[in-house]
Amino acid sequence: MRVPNSASNPALHHSVEPISLRRRVTDHVMTGVAVLTVVLVLAPLIAIFGYLVYKGFGSINWAFLTQTPKPVGETGGGMANAIVGSALMLGIASIIGVPLGIGAGIYLAEFGRNRLGDSIRFTADVLNGVPSIVIGIVAYAIVVLHQKHFSALAGGVALAIMMVPTICRTTEEMLLLVPQALREAAYGLGIPRWRTTLSVTLRTATSGVITGVMLAFARVAGETAPLLFTALGNQFWNLRTDQPTAALPLQIYTYALSPYDDWHRQAWAGALVLIVLIVSAVAAVRLAVRRGTFGAA
């Protein structure tokens, strides 16, 4: 209540009319609201990480990392097979998805200034938004139905399909940042086009392209939905690509919904392993980008 008095105080009078109390209060209130939204958004983040660390660290142990699941009802055991299964499927996905994505990115950046390029660009963006479970259906239809088996291959194919659009678009962006003069210099030396693209353009953009690959990798590493009816899951060791295979996110899902406390404990431990994997990938990427390893990006 002191504010209006001082505002109407003749000593403070300027030729410009002072900002009214209502407007000043609104300004402060809205600032407060904005701060509140930040708090509300960060609260779940802190809560999630807090619980992951609190519950996860308590349950992680050597057995968890080296043993396969114990039969229902018995305590102990671990998720070693799921960790290896995830690695297997991510490997398959990378073998298929990374070259395809980078190739499509090169096409868009180097040859794609036309109708076809525009439609591929748009398709990649649209594919990015397709629900992962729908990708799962497609992998089921093209791999599982032919193999007559749920398999690691089907899971890998589903994840590969999800990686391609992300890698493609980031590769394109990174290649476009490479100065045209570098390409021209290479042409001037008589270096063939393909050699220029691979050894000069792509080489210059390497760290940016790797960023894109890592982001895609981090994104699919935690995917569960497309694995539900492609890889299916497995309680035992499996390294064959034509057999049902365990995956870390699948195992977390199954254990979280189970009625056993010991499995809940392991679900938290699995979640911690998964998040450490993903966050370190993302943080590494961010650091690399911040360092400016890639020119004037």
Next chain:
Amino acid sequence: MANPAIHRPDMPGPQPVEQTKVTSGDASHRTAPLLQATSGELPDRVFKYAMVACGLAVLGILVLIIYQLVARSSLSWHSFGFKFFVRSDWDPVNELFGALPFIYGTLVSSLLALIIAVPLAIGVAVFTTEMCPPVLRGPLSFFVELLAAIPSVIYGLWAIFVLVPLLSGYVQPFLAKTLGWTGLFEGPPYGIGMLAAGIILAIMIVPIISSIAREVLTVVPQHQREAALALGATRWEMIRVAVLRNARAGIAGGVILGLGRALGETMAVTMVIGNRPEIAKSLFAPGYTMASVLANEFSEATGDVYLSALIEIGLALFLVTIVVNALARLLVWSVTRGMPSGARA
């Protein structure tokens, strides 16, 4: 797009190739690099076609998705026709399928998520671009991005063991007491149900909406802000008049992109929504979404009609998200066109 004034090496046309040939023809014994240029002609073509093939593969993936979904859902389409989308019975035993409860669940949970997430996301974006000290800007956007990197299944895990008990113990009894008369908040407070799904979805889509909103807000020209301030606006008035109004199309794009993500989100929702194909007014009641019915029933679907009905749900989900995403992209593009594409959704 292509600037005709700049020489582009990817311009089609045989002339450069011919020139190289001629030069290398009479000077081949002297300059080795030019010789390489001629010998690079075939590899060049092979390389280009290989890259075109990769590009076409992206189109191919989309065509493959559409073809598989349409072909494998035709059985269900022929048996139920359009009624599939308006009937609410889901009876695998008698092979009677209607997708209405799933469509309802998907829409309601996504809308609920938007109602919660949009104000929060815009608030965060406004705070990071307009209010926060520059030192905090980097870490803040990093933390919000981190929220986007958490896998869906971990959200689900957290929701089951933390959010749901919180809802059933405190939030739901409170809502029932204060707002129970609306009919939206009645029934037993189990925690699991539509409300939990909406909240967890909201947490998941905030980063998408706020990162797009931030991107759009930064494109608003600085002189707009300065003009508003010079006219005597307070900071909030400046934000409202100069910033938010200029950015609304792009923000709308971000919101729609968030909607697209919410519609297709599977794991976290499946874990907390209760998975019962019923249409209930109360947000405390369990529901079911299109994505969760696929997650729960697909691998166990026996019988061709059952599987086909599930794939038809997948097709419907796919079409809706395609339309929603395309719309969002167009809106965002219309605003951010011309700016360096550093920020990714």
